[in-house]
Amino acid sequence: MRIVVIVGSTREGRVGDAVAAWFVKVAGQRDDVDVEVVDLVDFDFPARYPEVVTPEMNRFIAAVDRADGFVIVTPEYNRGFPASLKQAIDFAYDEWHAKPVGFVSYGCRSRGFHAVSALRVVFTELHTHTVRDEVALDLMEDEPGPAQEPAATRMLDQVVWWSEALRAARAARPYVT
Template sequence: MVNGLRVAVIIGSTRQGRAGGAIGQWFTAHARRRDDVEVAVLDLVDFAFPARYPDEPTPAMRRFAAAVERAEAFVVVTPEYNRSFPASLKQAIDAAYDEWHAKPVGFVSYGLHSYGTCAVEALRGVFAELHTVTVRDVVGIDLLVDAERRTESQARAATALLDQLVWWGMALREARARRPYVT
């Protein structure tokens, strides 16, 4: 495809020893095999967000917001911590606002027993407030079973997620080109 959908894969955990880096790399490799997407990785370990929200955005906040602006769709790779998503991810999400509008978001989640489903459900509400469209299908990974390998079922789930993301992303790209999104 000449103009593949610009998809940002956001790796949301910054903990030492996290599984998110490897899971994000697996998903990114899967996505890059497609000819209808252009993938960029936004790994939150590469952003030095401030401990407190400042009066003026920091360079890291501006760099993240600019990357969100460039992207036309997102896949958030998130763990489930305490039935929700990590604070590092919320901090990054809050570094942008208008830049998220009228773009689709998909999720790759992981956790123990739950596949990270509570984190995804919490994020759906956050992204609704940012005027995004969240896609239905997710990739869920149970770290007790699938810690070191990705299964064929997960690959099929990743394909379904990307198919939905591309459909919404292209539809919203065309809509934004015809008429600016208003809040």
């Protein structure tokens, strides 16, 4: 299964890239996933939604399209998720349909739960299936490491299961919106 890990924060001084690197290392121990990292800091998106799709937007859309499933790495900022992540999510639409999404979140005290709760609403509108289990880090107490590996494995097991099921379903019958 091709799982795209999207790093949602583009702030200077962010920890999202380190959190994503840890998750990719955990996922890399498996032989049932091919992980691709899509770090939003590597894209030069327009400040406003343009009339014509830009090459950078197309590059992101193509990554979403070729994925069987997703893991979103997101911080929680003021009980929400980053604007950079929402902007990128909105560039694709049909490409998200009938694919699973898992979450690795982090924040101070809240562990990113509010960000994930808000993202579940967004991804429901995009006709994805968000998996129940997630990885949540309190940056005041946790560092990504062995203690979080069981949660990462459980969440990834669910993403892979749904990826297989939904890929077979899409092959048997086109998804209807």
